[in-house]
Amino acid sequence: MSNCTERLYNGIIKENPTFVLMLGMCPTLAVTTSAVNGLGMGLSTTVVLVLSNMLISMLRKIIPDSLRIPAFIVVVASFVTIVQFLLQGFVPSLYASLGLYIPLIVVNCIILGRAESYASKNPVLPSIFDGIGMGLGFTAGLTCIGVVRELIGAGAVFGFQVLPIADISTGQAGYVPVTIFILAPGAFLVLAGLTALQNRFKRSAAKKGKKVPESAGCGEGCASCGNSACSGKVFPTGNEKE
Amino acid sequence: MSENKLKISSSPHIRSKTTSGNIMLMVVIALLPAAAFGVYNFKLPALIMLISTTVSAVLTEYIYEKLMHKRITIGDFSAAVTGLLLGLNMPPTAPWWMGALGSVFGILIVKQLFGGLGQNIMNPALGARCFLLISFTGQMTTFIYDGVSGPTPLALLKSGKAVDTMDMLIGTVPGVIGETSVIAIIIGAIFLILTGVIDLRIPGTYIVTFVIFIGIFGHVQNPAVGYFDPQYITAHLCGGGLMLGAWFMATDYVTSPITKKGQYVYGALIGILTGLFRLFGGSAEGVSYAIIISNLLVPLIEKVTLPKPFGKGGEK
Numbered sequence: 001m002s003n004c005t006e007r008l009y010n011g012i013i014k015e016n017p018t019f020v021l022m023l024g025m026c027p028t029l030a031v032t033t034s035a036v037n038g039l040g041m042g043l044s045t046t047v048v049l050v051l052s053n054m055l056i057s058m059l060r061k062i063i064p065d066s067l068r069i070p071a072f073i074v075v076v077a078s079f080v081t082i083v084q085f086l087l088q089g090f091v092p093s094l095y096a097s098l099g100l101y102i103p104l105i106v107v108n109c110i111i112l113g114r115a116e117s118y119a120s121k122n123p124v125l126p127s128i129f130d131g132i133g134m135g136l137g138f139t140a141g142l143t144c145i146g147v148v149r150e151l152i153g154a155g156a157v158f159g160f161q162v163l164p165i166a167d168i169s170t171g172q173a174g175y176v177p178v179t180i181f182i183l184a185p186g187a188f189l190v191l192a193g194l195t196a197l198q199n200r201f202k203r204s205a206a207k208k209g210k211k212v213p214e215s216a217g218c219g220e221g222c223a224s225c226g227n228s229a230c231s232g233k234v235f236p237t238g239n240e241k242e
Numbered sequence: 243m244s245e246n247k248l249k250i251s252s253s254p255h256i257r258s259k260t261t262s263g264n265i266m267l268m269v270v271i272a273l274l275p276a277a278a279f280g281v282y283n284f285k286l287p288a289l290i291m292l293i294s295t296t297v298s299a300v301l302t303e304y305i306y307e308k309l310m311h312k313r314i315t316i317g318d319f320s321a322a323v324t325g326l327l328l329g330l331n332m333p334p335t336a337p338w339w340m341g342a343l344g345s346v347f348g349i350l351i352v353k354q355l356f357g358g359l360g361q362n363i364m365n366p367a368l369g370a371r372c373f374l375l376i377s378f379t380g381q382m383t384t385f386i387y388d389g390v391s392g393p394t395p396l397a398l399l400k401s402g403k404a405v406d407t408m409d410m411l412i413g414t415v416p417g418v419i420g421e422t423s424v425i426a427i428i429i430g431a432i433f434l435i436l437t438g439v440i441d442l443r444i445p446g447t448y449i450v451t452f453v454i455f456i457g458i459f460g461h462v463q464n465p466a467v468g469y470f471d472p473q474y475i476t477a478h479l480c481g482g483g484l485m486l487g488a489w490f491m492a493t494d495y496v497t498s499p500i501t502k503k504g505q506y507v508y509g510a511l512i513g514i515l516t517g518l519f520r521l522f523g524g525s526a527e528g529v530s531y532a533i534i535i536s537n538l539l540v541p542l543i544e545k546v547t548l549p550k551p552f553g554k555g556g557e558k
Contacts, residue, residue: 178343180377189351 004129011133017110018141019195024110027101028142029187035158038146039139040094044087044102046135048079049111053119053131055079060120072115077106110138141194148190153181262359265495266319268439272430273326273490279426280419284334284387288419292329294338299325299345306354320359324348327367327490330420331483331530332374335386340378344370364537365494368530375530383525387416395481396526399474402464407473410480421483431489443505444498444512445488449479451513456521463521484516487529497537504540504547511543512536 017023027045032038055075056063063071084102087095095102105111114134119127150156155163155175166174180186281289303321307314316322325345332341348370353362375382385394394417395405409415413423420427434440456478457470467474479485492498492512499508512532519528 176340176378176381178377179379180373183376185373185376 003126007126007129008133008136011130011135012137012140015134016137016141016198017134018138018145018191019198021110021113023113024108024138027104027108028145028191029184031098031101032142032145032149032187032190033182034097034150034154034156035143035146036094037097038142038144040087040091041098041101042135042139042142044083044098045105045108045110045138046132047083048076048105049114049135049138050128050131051079052076052111053114053127054124056115056119057122057124057127063120068116068120069112072112072120073106076111076115080105110134144194145187145190148194149181149186152178152190153183153186261318262320263318265439266323268434268437269323269490270319270326272434272439273323273330273420275426275429276330276420276423276486277326279413279423280330280334283413283422284419288334290338291332291334291336291341291419292326295329295332295341295345296322296325298342299328299349302346302349303354306350312358315359318359321349321353324353324366324370327365327420328370330486331367331371331418333382333385333418335384336374336378336381340374340381344374347373360496362496364534365491365497368491368534368537371530372534385416385418392416394526395477396520399477399481400463400520400526402466405477405481407476407480410477418483421486424480424485427485427489431485434489434493440489440493443502444492444509447506447509448488448492448513448516449484451510452484452517453479455514455517459517459521478520482520482527483529487512487516487533491530492533492536497540499540499544499547501544501547501549503549504543507543507547508536508540511539 011017015021018028024045027041031041052072052075056072059071059075080103083105084095087098087102114130118130122130147157150158151162154177155161155165163175166172166176178186181190277292281292299321300316304314304316306312307316328344328348329341332344348366352364352366352369353359356362384391386392393401395410395415398405406415410422411424413426415422431440431445435442453475456475460467460471460474460478461469464474492509499505515532515535516528519532520526
């Protein structure tokens, strides 16, 4: 079971897909205009991630190596279709605001990446927990970005107007929203800012002697890994520069 | 012994007394006529805005460098120039904190995060202006002059109305603080050219390209305008931020090419983009976006126009 909790920790903190692995940037930048959108997108991805990790892990001995990518895509796409119909049926407003990005979960690189690097090589239970961890990490990342963008760009959090908006026509004083933050440039600014912030916390934690655990569970060539924070520190690739 | 007077050293053998600080101080002085006219034209709000942007730009630079344990570089006036330029690019009716926020953005994100003076990828003042323009479109494009909210000369041109070029030359028209008076800007520009801080390559190419573009495509905006209509071209030259942009922002050392050929390409590019944005774009003005986009293309322009060392690339 310790393996499972380790997977959770790995997904949410150590290899957070948004702030550490920098995966799934397309939905991260596009749908985080509000906290609700970020949360909805994160949770939808989590559901797909858990289910696809589970099924792919079950099928890992059946899927031939040369056909694994098409097989993964079929599995992921089936689950995405289910999630899409569920969202359309039960939360139509969220479905409308996420729009095209729901079907695009199929090609989300976190899901394919976890299938390829973890679920297809490991037993079912750890794979499920890996999916939960990664999914929650992604959800947390997206929600954080969404909260900051919504707060600065619209003066609200989860749709609640926490800062009263100024009204120029009546001369009423209040918060003037910085609209750029709910537009595309704001996504980059907030993502960069939050990534810098979490790097700072990790670094000061490492300085205080709390050892930040290095990536485990990769156990293969770093070329296909994509964990830029690791870059061959755990398993030297032999071709890194001096 | 005469031999002792011979000093042997490696290059550079000619040293200039010019420093970044000197040059930036020259730019500040050159901006003063435009700033003074802006304050005369728009009264107290303009003065408050200029002070707010300049002080917050210098303060931001100081605090950032203090916190990051870097060398304090506010003595080279570059932050002051950024702040002053941003202030001159603000409408006088905008609240002062908006200018301060723009200064913080320009210095912190556009300049310091990229490595400080000499490393910024775009003009910090213009980056800040565009940040504010996107964020607070309403306040940034509302111009009140003499107590009356009215369109700028460029907006009038865009809607096909007549403008008074004499007023635009002197500057008694609505607009941002520093752009209205062409004469005040030209005085500063002449000072910069005479002191050798800038040369005519970039602004000259910019203005000539722009005139050609507007001359050919002017009828797109207003069908009544013929090819190379002098009245129409003069109005476009004197209107908006073109003069301020051409002489003070396009010529920024950090964000313009260092190769001579590159400077011509860069100037022409800004000219074409400004014309495109003004004639075919949604808003009446486009100088700041034109300069910023060209700023981003500078590394590419420099790469293409790199001069060949003597003897290279001849006939094979």
